Amino acid sequence: MSGAAREFIVARFGDERHVVDAVRAVRERGLRVFDVYAPYPVHGLDEAMALRRSRLPWATLAGGCSGFVAAIAFQYYAAVVSWNLNVGGKPDNSMLAFIPIAFEITVLGAGLATAAAFLARSGLRPAIRARTVDLSATDDAFVVALRCRQTAFDRNLVERLLFEHGAQTVAWKVLDL
């Protein structure tokens, strides 16, 4: 999504319902919405933009499974293979007693994997220049951005469509998103 500067139509809305309507209308005309920027997750926008269900749960599952296997394997190795220590006559392989730590490491692995996958997939990393379309999108406005070079793109039609659906301003911007 990054790269050279490109042309966008940027429409600003003051109400979340208008945004959802506008996105739906734009998409019904066969146009693609580049992205919508909002100060909070807007209900119904996922459906309106036809966003795919996130696959993050798979990262959680993978992290959790790796954590569990690693914890059980390491405890077995340490207690049975590497140095078996007789503690109160308990068996070397006290598998039941290994479960609590395995559980904790499962949660740890799953949690860290979820967070890491989320940040990586969303391109969030420290000291990055924010690809901001409109500063008020993190404050009180809802911003719809459309790529200008699309088939069936008619600037007047799009502007009218956006205003009809409650846009406060519609601007033509060259952005490096």
Place this chain on the structure above:
Amino acid sequence: MSSTAIPSLRPVPASRPSARPVAGDAGDAALREITDDVMRPLVTRPGAGWWACFAASTIALTIGVAMVAYEIATGIGVWGLNRTVGWAFDITNFVFWIGIGHAGTLISAILLLLRQRWRTAISRSAEAMTIFAVMCAALFPLIHMGRPWLAFWVMPYPNSRGPLWVNFRSPLLWDVFAINTYLTISLVFWYLGMIPDFATMRDRTDAPVRRFAYSVLSLGWNGSARTWSRYETATTLLAGLATPLVISVHSIVSMDFATSVLPGWHTTLFPPYFVAGAVFSGFGMVMTLLIIVRAVMHLERYITAAHLEAMGKIMLLTGSIVGFAYATELFNAWYSHNVYERYAFLNRLAGPYAWCFWIMVGCNALAPQVLWLRRARRSVPLLFVLSILVNVGMWFERFVIIVTSLHRSYLPSSWTMYRPTIVEVGTLAGSFGLFFTCFLLFIRVLPMIAMWEIKAGAGRAAERRA
């Protein structure tokens, strides 16, 4: 850029007489106003109230630092421990602080999964409280080791002693993993929750240093709907993970006691009993903190009487569970026909530490019963007093469990008394100092109310009205 579409800007009185704890209680504050209100404490100079609290906290912290320095320089002989009572004040404080943290996770994770919208106003500060409380808790095992610079010995790492590994069968080691996992996941959850707010502050700040800090912390967040969609999935997943985690943490803490053979400790009741107690004490502390903070930082509009009432209900529930657990313990001791078990509880009820036991019963099981009355739940001064009582009572609960069981166990010739020294009391004061200093700094440098969650609540309230 005041928009016409944003819900009306009705003036809101300081304490709204709203009846239900519905959400987005700030439903009539416009979005930009929410940003301004939440950011105000971060950009204005603190008032006298904040400075007074901060001075008191840093004094307590200084006392604590001095006591810990003395203890480390001299050895743990400066504590009142003896051969019979080898665990007392420090472990009491450890369990106490870990318990405090649990309400934060309950509010941020479990209430999120249960879609309790009133949590949004208090979730951020409750999560911060969790982190600071876990830090305070971790301090006590660390200094109890006597040589804290060797604390890394509790981790299994390849060493030149064999390698001799740690004992994975010991609940004390489970504790190490549980606490560290809990701290890590809580930090991740807290930080992820703040990223959108950091972006808001980045886009609203002109001061270069702050702007740079918020830019780094916000990781380039721009409010993209695609990111928001993933973000909701990620936070739900983390909440789902934190829920069993928080239950496991205090269950494992209780196993430090329950897996031993000591009368009064050796019981299967401990894990649920400890978890309920932890949530109870945590809500007590959240209540104490928020009642102070909303007054000092003038956030009565966001942290409303309805929020306090909801927390009061949870305190009533968990306090009653704890009271029921006390009764169950007593019943089981009698029903077991075990002389040692019976004596342990008789000693709690009427022995030399009976006053601690009765403080515990009075503060934890009896006092919260007043919350059955709606008027009591809506009285801020009463809730404040109750929250302090809960904190005191829950500290004494841990003291009673630990010390009364240890000081008179199987062998009467070993029976003895335990009395804390000034060093132990000073260290406890220092942990409160650390906790409150961290919290006071937190409300000055980080957004203590989750702006984006409040905005979402306000937006959806407007949608429902429409």
